[in-house]
Amino acid sequence: MKVEIWSDVMCPFCYIGKRNFETALAQFADKEYIDVVWKSFQLDSSIPEVAKESYAEYLVINKGMAKEQVKGMLDNVTASAKQVGLEYNFDKSVMVNSLNAHKLLQFAKAKGLGSEAEEVLFRAFFTDGENIADQATLVALGKEIGLEKSEVQTALSDKKYEDLVKADIQEARQVGVQGVPFFVMDRKYAVSGAQPAQAFTQNLEKAYTEWRKLNPVSKLEITQGQSCTPDGICD
Template structure:
């Protein structure tokens, strides 16, 4: 049986990544061959040299990087929150604290290895976009991981080591080779790439198109067919 691989580069401290994840999942739910799809989450740091300290909220960070008044920043953040609500997500981005996400990525690789990657990923994304959690703090990461099924003591031990550093760096290196410069970025069957939280219909089309190219043609069956060897 053929397998359709979808690689997704994403950052935990990225509201657009959570929205893109949810829209992709909606498309996947409606895909007839969903069981044949393998999703591989890849690490990407939006600010690899960023501080581990939560010095600014997301609106303050927007004003610093993009400019404009506090009201303009609130409107930009509010527009994104409205889009997220259409996909069933509740954002409180006025609380969000952009920080260095390297250790959160290491935690995700650890969770994937343990078998609770999806639950931990959802918990971290929710904590960042809706709860103002500081995802560079080891105690916070251990607490959130425990809520999603990880052992907190083992998580703290892992975070205190260098484990999964190479896993994060390999994802980032692969992304650079493929030209990934922003997130979320979705690569279907190692051939079709699309960036951003695309509409559900775009993801659905890419799933269908990619599947048609990798899967062998399936006979429809029925009467009125002559087979090789003269059997009619």
């Protein structure tokens, strides 16, 4: 069963939501039948590739929030992240456009490493204060999860991956995504926001029960004979 997750790597609740979803999935009895697909979403595509503001300054200048309000909000989010084992360092976060980061995600998805890419990108932005628009940084993050340097460099300059980012964002509009994180289960049920693990568990169970009825496990009556297996054993 497919679970699609729309997320922006610069969204603090997306990282928290990822952890809570992973907690629920780890405890889900039929997790081997769950296919997690990460989808791109940009909360603000107008942010420049070169950092001009801190995270707090960005909220004050672009969102019209008071400094005291921003400080209180970031302190609360940092505390929420800590509760699920995440370390947020907003004072170190580099506010840059997330498009290049999403291009890396799209390439990683094609290699079956979407979840791994999301993890290193979130950590780079929220914990380590790395520049997620910088190509050298993204190449290093790609290598960390097993991608080849030359392939990542090519992907970051290939318009195909930018088009995939835009396609995900367009699809989000069609699905009805108004904010992230947004988790869609079998295109029947959705969980919006960084909900507790229990909320994911409940929706996973409900969606999976319905999906399994339409996709029953095939039980074949097998007559055995001599054969060869993929590990090279023939008998």
